[in-house]
Amino acid sequence: MIRALLIGLALALPAGAAPSTAAASRVRIDYVVPRAAAMQEIYRDMKGRRVLEGLRDILSVVRLPRPLTLRLSECGSEANAWYAPETRSVTVCYEYIQDMHARAPQETSPTGVTRHEAIVGPIAQVFLHETGHALFHLLDVPVLGREEDAADQFAALVLLRLRASQARPIIDGSAFLMGSYAREETADREALADDHGLVQQRLYNLLCLAYGSDRRAFRYLVERGDLPEERARGCAAEHDQAAFALDRLFRRHLQGGRIARDRVRRGFRWAYR
Numbered sequence: 001m002i003r004a005l006l007i008g009l010a011l012a013l014p015a016g017a018a019p020s021t022a023a024a025s026r027v028r029i030d031y032v033v034p035r036a037a038a039m040q041e042i043y044r045d046m047k048g049r050r051v052l053e054g055l056r057d058i059l060s061v062v063r064l065p066r067p068l069t070l071r072l073s074e075c076g077s078e079a080n081a082w083y084a085p086e087t088r089s090v091t092v093c094y095e096y097i098q099d100m101h102a103r104a105p106q107e108t109s110p111t112g113v114t115r116h117e118a119i120v121g122p123i124a125q126v127f128l129h130e131t132g133h134a135l136f137h138l139l140d141v142p143v144l145g146r147e148e149d150a151a152d153q154f155a156a157l158v159l160l161r162l163r164a165s166q167a168r169p170i171i172d173g174s175a176f177l178m179g180s181y182a183r184e185e186t187a188d189r190e191a192l193a194d195d196h197g198l199v200q201q202r203l204y205n206l207l208c209l210a211y212g213s214d215r216r217a218f219r220y221l222v223e224r225g226d227l228p229e230e231r232a233r234g235c236a237a238e239h240d241q242a243a244f245a246l247d248r249l250f251r252r253h254l255q256g257g258r259i260a261r262d263r264v265r266r267g268f269r270w271a272y273r
């Protein structure tokens with residue numbers, strides 16, 4: 001679980017393959033070859049799907065003042081992900097993806113989330129969350145409130161640029177993993193003092209933004225009780241407020257002023273096959 005922003009760990013990562021760079025983008029990508037046999041299949045799957053190429057494509061409209069690296073790497077025992085400002089790199093551990101595999105349903109969950117969705121949804125969410133941290137830093141974007149909440153909002157709002165039918169499997173998959181973590185969470189002193197909200201709260205925030213983005217398409221979240229009615233009533237306003245903030249804060253940093261829906265769809269093609 002992403003409990004902390006582990007700044008500096010990226011420096012200790014194995015050297016692995018040199019980053020490949022798209023000529024037109026300041027986003028570099030790096031699939032570090034894992035040493036552990038258990039990670040080989042995940043490495044091959046991520047590389048074969050061209051996950052990092054898709055994310056780079058989404059970010060190619062961002063006018064970055066300095067290069068940003070998106071990396072998949074073996075991290076030892078850590079099932080985690082982070083953004084390291086010193087190296088301007090987002091790292092998602094193969095171990096974290098392995099944990100998604102372990103928690104995903106064998107076929108389909110009782111609420112209809114497929115194994116595939118329960119794996120690709122959180123991968124999309126975690127990369128976008130860490131990319132949110134990266135862009136706040138690299139673009140010097142002001143953050144009011146908890147940065148962890150802002151990164152969650154950034155991730156959700158980029159995903160919700162997709163048509164609802166395309167966003168739904170990714171949102172549902174992310175919600176599945178969060179639900180799995182939330183069931184193991186205790187609201188103890190450590191969790192309450194953390195810079196992240198409780199996973200259960202982060203889950204409700206995600207569902208609220210989704211429902212607020214399209215109350216018809218995501219009505220099932222309220223109907224089956226995943227999102228309480230009391231919260232749901234304000235979700236359209238919550239979504240619109242967050243989308244307004246994102247637009248105002250990022251517009252001047254984006255070619256064309258926004259990330260086009262088609263670009264996000266193209267960038268997430270790997271999630272649908």
Ligand SMILES: [Zn+2]
Pocket residue numbers: 002005129130133148151
């Ligand atoms: Zn974070």
